Amino acid sequence: MKDISRRKVLKEIGLISLGMTMLNKGALSGNKGESFSIKDINRTNNSDIDFDRPVTAIVLGAGERGNVYAGYAVKNPNELNIVGVAEPIPYRINKFSKQHQIPKEKQFVTWEHVFEQEKFADAVIISTPDKLHYGAAMKALEMGYDLLLEKPIAQSWKECNDILQQQKKFNNIVAVCHVLRYAPYFLKMKEVIDSGKIGEVINVQHLEPVSFDHIAHSYVRGPWKNEKESTPMLLAKSCHDIDIIKWILNKKCERVSSFGSLKWFKxxxxxxxxxxxxxxxxxxxxxxxxxxxxxxxxxxxxxxxxxxxxxxxxxxxxxxxxxxxxxLCVYHAGNDVVDHQVVNMQFEEDITVGFTMAFAGYAGRRTRVMGSMGDIVGDMTNLHVFNYNTKKRETWNTDDIDIDDGAFADHGHGGGDIRLARDFVRAVKLQDPKQLTSTIDASMESHLIGYMAEKSRKEGGKMYTINMKA
Ligand SMILES: NC(=O)c1ccc[n+]([C@@H]2O[C@H](COP(=O)([O-])OP(=O)(O)OC[C@H]3O[C@@H](n4cnc5c(N)ncnc54)[C@H](O)[C@@H]3O)[C@@H](O)[C@H]2O)c1
Structure with a gap:
């Protein structure tokens, strides 16, 4: 009877094949993680909560990401209502305001104008360019807004720390948009590791192939082509990767070194x-x-x-x-961020990790986790888990997962975007940061790893220790 009900639950969340073997996982040694659950993997709203009124939010920066998160309000108007916007580009602010029926007096040219008014919403969504996160975050927290803060948190480790201190001072809910933590694929990978199914993790190889047209668009011609205007590539793009590695391992990173350069687009x-x-x-x-x-x-x-x-x-x-x-021609675009980079990381318990970012004819992160009793090979669609004892390979894939639609269709990060929006709304509604896996506290270490790795790269690969208290 007990097995049947578990089977039913697994079926409901689309994990039947892998889940069945997890019932028989035996006495493998585990990589015990923080308390973690994938029970809500296929729910893309908060239908289990009674909303007497929607959470209200102001969007700073009605570009790509601002529209993605505001898309949650379009899908779930009973849960989220966008009541204000700051955006300097007339075409964008007009389109956005029309869609969300934002009155003229709540439309602002720049984020600073929002904070000249008394607090008029529960939360602020910061989806401005990287270099404008800091000022907006500090002010929003001071005024008592809860925050959905795009990554990277800020342009330097000091600024990240300032924002953390501000959050602690005013006790707001802050979600950092590490969307991969909310993607069913990575949730599943973490679950497999935490279950002990592959024994102890020995090594991780993680590749982020940025498709050649994507690198040309974003990191050669686009908003992230200059470090000063945004952040180093490792923070602008790959802070997701460093963060997801850290999160699935749930171990401290002890040492880091990195190489990389701008080799081609010059x-x-x-x-x-x-x-x-x-x-x-x-x-x-x-x-x-x-x-x-x-x-x-x-x-x-x-x-x-x-x-x-x-x-x-x-x-x-x-x-x-x-x-x-x-x-602009990609060879004359005035870009200065790297087009390829490797990072070596040593985590506690002697776990070694190698990360590579480079451009290629395909996209989609590739991850291999080598354990003492089995291994995982994944490409963001299929997750293969191999058992050294039985020599059997099981496969889980994202087919059964309700990924996205609407505003989330093309840029959903494997279903991570909508689930982050869901959990943020939930956390604000319940005033409970535990509803989030990417609070600012939880997101700090991966930012530090990124900043130290970038320092190492600039110093020819010098090794640095990761010290959160420094
Ligand atoms: N979580 C993720 O996976 C992910 C993906 C892409 C981008 N990002 C991050 O999200 C942020 C936004 O990126 P995007 O792709 O939406 O870029 P975008 O350029 O499409 O949007 C940014 C918007 O901010 C507006 N803006 C500029 N100055 C402003 C000001 N003073 N006040 C208010 N708005 C202002 C711009 O006009 C633009 O419309 C960046 O920090 C980026 O690194 C995160």
Whole structure:
């Protein structure tokens, strides 16, 4: 009887095959983690809570991420209501305000204006560019707002610490948008490790392949191309990776070292005949995989959203590229962040970890966890768990998981975005930070690892110890 009900629960959450073997996991030694549950893996709202009124929030930065989180209000208006917005780009603020019916007096050009008014919402969603997180977070916390704070927390370790201290002083709920912690795939990976199924973790290999068009769009031409304007690549992109490794292991990182550089996207690699802009009559445009005309005007992929084009015709997009930073040649874009990097980490209990970020023809994080009794191989869709004793391999995949739809469709981080929004709303509603796995406290160590690894890279791979008290 007991087994049947467990089976029913596992079936409901789509984990039947792996769950069945976990019932027989035997006496393998475990990697006991923090208290953790995947019971809610397939629930993408808070239908179990009675909302007498929705949680109210103000969005700072109505760009990509601001629209993603505000999308939760569109899907669940009884739970979340967006009541204010700050955004300097007229096209974006108008579109956003219309969608969320925000009155004129609650539409602001810049985040500072929001805080000139008395507190008028429960929470603030900070989805401004990286360099504007700090000021907005400090002020929002002081005024008593709860915070959904995009990663990276801030541009330096000191600023991250200031925000943490501010949170402690005013006792607000702060969720850092480490969305992978909420993705069913990584929840499952953590569950397998915590169960002891692969014994003790010996080593982790984690790869973040950034697709070649994505690196060109975001880290060569786009908002994260300069360290001073945003953060180093390791924080801007791969703080998710460092964080998820730290989270699945639930161990302290002791030492770190890193190598990496900007190897390809620089003037000396420009082919003969290329021009400063792809639209300037570049002689090699047709053969260039990074051509802005190809990426935005011909292929019209997800990147096009960043261009704010009113119509999607080839001619209109090419016209826009003539003045937009997204029309710059990738070899002449003035970028300075790395295009490949490796980080070596030594965790407590002698666990070694190697992380690589590089560009490739595919995307989707690849992770291998090598344990004493088994191993895990995953690609964000399939999770294979191999048992050294039985020599059997079980596979779990994301097919049964309700990933996303609506505003979450193209940028859902495997279902992590919507589940983070769900848990943030829940935490604010219940005034309970325990509803979150990525509180600011829990997110600090991975930021420190990132900052120290970047320091190491700049110093030729020097090894640094990770000391949270320093
Ligand atoms: N969690 C994730 O997986 C994830 C993914 C992508 C980006 N991010 C982070 O989210 C943040 C936003 O990234 P994005 O992709 O949405 O970028 P975006 O450029 O689409 O959005 C940022 C918005 O902020 C606006 N803005 C600029 N100055 C402002 C000001 N003074 N006041 C108010 N708004 C202002 C911009 O006009 C823009 O619309 C960044 O910190 C980024 O690193 C996180």
């Amino acid at each position: 003037p000396q690699n420009a082919p003969k005949g290329c021009t400063k802009r792809c639209t300037d009559g570049c002689a090699v445009e047709a053969a260039c995989p990074y051509s802005a005309i190809k990426i935005y005007a011909r292929d019209k992929g997800w990147h096009l959203r960043y261009l704010d084009v009113k119509e999607r015709s080839f001619e209109h997009i090419v016209e826009k590229l003539k003045t937009s930073p997204y029309g």
